[in-house]
Amino acid sequence: MTTASPREPLSGPPAEPAGRVLRLLEAMRFVATGLEPHSTLDRICETAADLTGARYAAIGVIAEDGEGLSDFVYRGVDEATVRRIGRRPDGRKGLLGALIRDPEPVRLADLATDPRSCGFPAHHPPMSSFLGVPIRVHGAVFGNLYLTEKQGGGPFHDHDLDVVRVLAVEAGIAVGNARLYEAARQRERWIDGSVAVTTALLSGGDADDALQVVAEQARRLAGSAVGAVLLPADEGGLEIVAVASRPPSALLGVVVPPDNRVVAELLDGQEVFVDDAATDPRLSTGFVRGYGPTMMLPLKSDGRVLGALVTPRARGERPFTRTERTRAAGFAAQAALALMMAEAQRDRERLAVYEDRERIARDLHDLVVQRLFAAGAMLERARRGSVVPEVRERVGRAAVELDVTIQEIRSVVFALRQDLGTAASGLRTRVLREINTAAVPLGFRPAHRFVGEVDELVGDLTGTNLVAALREALSNAFRHAGASRIDVVVDATVTLPDGRPGVRLTVADDGVGIPEGGRRSGLRNLARRAESLGGGSRYGPGTGPGGRGTTLVWEAPY
Structure with missing residues (x-):
């Protein structure tokens, strides 16, 4: 006796019992192959249609909340027809909804005569006979297997129901194995992503590059359109400091204002999950407004909120599952811990x-x-x-x-003894910057000397005016003096004529100075600057070799 392949349609009267058993065993073996969840569902549809002679087969996966369908795998309907129909069943009404609420086998000779049926949308192919059986995974209803339009006409037979019931049991085992395998793979990917983030943050490299790794890993692992890292902005709210998207976006530097309702929740350490960012009233403003399902997670460690991680999916894509939310929250916590460790290391x-x-x-x-x-x-x-x-x-x-x-x-x-941050923007650094800039046109670097605690004593206003005086003096030396040596001294230990402590800038060169009749508007401007601060300025002959040279003295109180 030869055994037919389970993928060959069954038509006509029921086969002999021994043949049906062999075909069912072969079908069960075929269903059990492979561990990818979606392909497993597709094989179940194919096998069930072959064993029962159904023209159409589908599996509706029940959503986590038990309301409607989260996925719908079908067989027998071509893609052009699917596009014309426009939307897939959501399982919230009609016969599909009834099967979700009451997961028991249903066999109908004509769908149209059942009071639970709500009809078909436009362009949907005609269907009459129907067979629906629940699929259970580890005792819980995972979804329902639907078969319609038995080839050759007529309703589905009792033996069809028996075969599909047995197949549903095997399908539940196969789906359970596939889900366990997929869960292990996802867990491994999230762990690998967390390791990559921790390595990047603790490697001692550029902080911006490390945050970019966080954004890219979050986008990849969550299967989202965008991965964004937000840190508290100086003016309040949250600023996007790293973003990963395909195609690249111009979101970097965007500040979500503090009056955004979600910002307050994130800074308070709360997780925010949205099924549709485009319609959620809390997201009336913000960069995720044009997206669909969105996870917004605080980067929180040891009770401290460092920022937020946002992963929105495109509109129309499936919402994040409970497992995805849990793993993403763990990833965000790990990233926050790595951020704190990196900060402590720095x-x-x-x-x-x-x-x-x-x-x-x-x-x-x-x-x-x-x-x-x-x-x-x-x-x-x-x-x-x-x-x-x-x-x-x-x-x-x-x-x-x-x-x-x-x-x-x-x-x-x-x-x-200065703080590094203060030194980077202090008066000493600004003076050295002006000297280095002037060295290019002069052809030599002016000598310099600082006396006293320049950065600590001199205020911002006096320092700004002193730098302007230095710039003018160096410019005059280049344009008019023809000097070969310039000495710059900034002395923060002087006492002004009125007894107040102050700072004195002395710029001496060995050149010829500004010629008689030359423009002196710059010098007059420097004098006015000094006088406005309560100081003074003078420019005159210096004591260079052979009596040459000029000296600018500019001084003001701190």
């Missing part, structure tokens, strides 16, 4: 730098400066004890240079 590295800078500053002050003071004292005694004028002059110049060196070392000590 703090430790910064502290190590501070400690090293403090040690260097202490050594310079306690060892080098003290020895230079002692050397200066010895030079001064040698100068007073010398009877040779030339020797006395040279020793005196050496003592002066030593004093200048001591002041420069003290300036370095002050700089080393």
Whole structure:
């Protein structure tokens, strides 16, 4: 006896019992092959249609909340017809809804005569005979298997119902195995994604690149259209600091305002899940407004909310399942923990730098400066004890240079003891930036010296005006003086004529200065700046070689 393939349609009268058993066993083997959930459902539809001679077969997967269908796998209807129908059954009404509410086998000779039927939408193919059987996975109803339009006409037979019942049991086992396998695969992917995020955040690389990894992994793992990381903005609300999308979007830098209802919930540490962002009233504003199902998760660790992770899907896509939500929340918690660990690591590295800078500053002050003071004292005694004028002059110049060196070392000590963030935007840095910029047109780098705690003492307004005065002086030296040397001194230890403490900028060169009749509007502007602050400015001949040179002195209170 030969056994027909389960994919060959069965028509005519029922086969002999032995043949039906063999075909059913072969069908069960065919259903059990493979572990991908969707392909497993497709094989069940194909096998059930072959065994019963049904023209159409479908499986409706019941949603997690038990209301309607979350997925609908079909066989027998071509894609062109599906597009004309426009929408798939949602299982909330009609016979499909009745089977969800009462999961028992149903066999009908004519669908149209059943009072539970609500008819078909336009372009739907005609269907009369019907057979529906629930599929249970681990004791719970997973969905229903629907068969319609038995080939050859007439209703489905009792043996069709018996075969489909047995097949439904095997289908439940196959679906359960496929779901377990898929759950294991998803769990592995989420774990791998968490490891990638943790590695990126703790690698010590660029923080923006690490946050981009978080966004990309979240988008990939959640199967969403966009993955976005948001951190608290300076002006309130949440700012998108990393975004991953296909195609790329221009969302980077967008700030979701603090009056957005969801922002308050996220900053309060609450998870927000939305089935349709386009219609949810809480999302009347925000970048997810044009999307569909959306997960918005706080990046929270140890009670502290660091930001948020947002993964919206395109409109019309299926909502996130309970399992996906749970795993995404775990991923967000892991990312938040990695963020905190990375922040702590950067703090430790910064502290190590501070400690090293403090040690260097202490050594310079306690060892080098003290020895230079002692050397200066010895030079001064040698100068007073010398009877040779030339020797006395040279020793005196050496003592002066030593004093200048001591002041420069003290300036370095002050700089080393500064906070790195303050130093990056402090007056010292701004002065050095102007000097380096002027070095290009001048062809040489002006010498510079700082006296006193420049960054700590000089306020923002005075510092801004001092930098403007320096820029004007260096510009004059380039355009008019023809200088080969320029000395810049910023002294924060001076006492102004009225007794107030202040800062003095001295720019001396060995050039010829501004010629008689030349424009002096810049100098007058600097003088007005100084006077508005309660200080003053003067420009005149210097003491360069051969009597050459000019000097700008600009001073103002702190």
